[in-house]
Amino acid sequence: MMLAAGVVAIVPAQIAVVTADWHATVDPQTLWSFLMLTSGGRVWDVLAGGSLLLGLVRWLQPRRHALVTVLAGCCLASLSLTGHAAMTTGLVGALHAGVDIVHVLSAGAWLGGLVAFVFVMAATHDVAQRPHALVALSRFSTLGHVAVALAIFSGVANILLVLGHLPTNLQSPYQTKLLVKIGLVVIMTLAAIVNRYVFVPLLRRRRRFAETALLAGAAFELLLGGLVIALVAAFGTMDPS
Structure with a gap:
């Protein structure tokens, strides 16, 4: 719907x-x-x-x-x-389209996984659902690493295919918005690392605090992800020069 x-x-x-x-x-x-x-x-x-x-x-x-x-x-x-992949043809165009598809799917898995993570965390409080929820959380950690890594690497490849270099021209509206997007993604990545390697281990010792922190971290990442999507919508078809 x-x-x-x-x-x-x-x-x-x-x-x-x-x-x-x-x-x-x-x-x-x-x-x-x-x-x-x-x-x-x-x-x-x-x-x-x-x-x-x-x-x-x-x-x-x-x-x-x-x-x-x-x-x-x-x-x-x-x-x-x-987006910009549609503006190129031939082998480069096919490569660009492939990179874009990987980027969209991995970024979608990252953000969509965060939504699922919130519901799975809630399911851990149900005695009947808890064993299944814990299995899902362990799998989420592995798949989350893959999704984040693919989103970052495909994003870098996409930048190089569009610009041919890293965005350094602050006079360009496209590159300025792209730099803001990169900054937000870096913050999202750091938040994901803190969630996984700081708060997840705390689930065994300080469960209630760790759960609250993990949910807050997921909400924070989703907020930043929404801003990233808004930025991409704003500069997705702009002149990259």
Whole structure:
């Protein structure tokens, strides 16, 4: 539902940006041309179709968790095809698209995992659910390391593919926003390290304090992650020079 609502909300905004006219968002011919004749529009077609299929599977086959995960991943990965990767072609374009997909999926796993982490932490208080919740928390730690590492390395690769160098030009609005994003990601990474290697070991000795600290840390990372997403939305299609 949230994904479908996002598609419905974002497509008109993107049309307004492309046409520089908000009135175009209610023009059926402009909407049809955007969705059918532009690369960005076709990406939104794929996302809309994937969202519909995901909703149907989630409704009709609620226990097909693996299929739901794959479909959700495909929907998320399609978002990477609307940025700077879409501006390049050939082998470099394919490489850039691949890096973008890895970056989107790993970043999505990082933030999405934090949401799941909050619910799993709450489940540890239920005697019946506690054994399963503890197993999930141990697996979350391993997968979290992988997601964070992939998000960082693919992010660096993406910067080099777009700019060819690290962002150093503070006169460039794109590079300035990119530097702010990098700073936020560094803080998120440090918070994740503190959570894993400071507060998790405290669960055995000071459980209540450690749980409170871990939940606060997760909320802090989610807040910073929201800011990162907002920044990417702001400079995702800007001139990187």
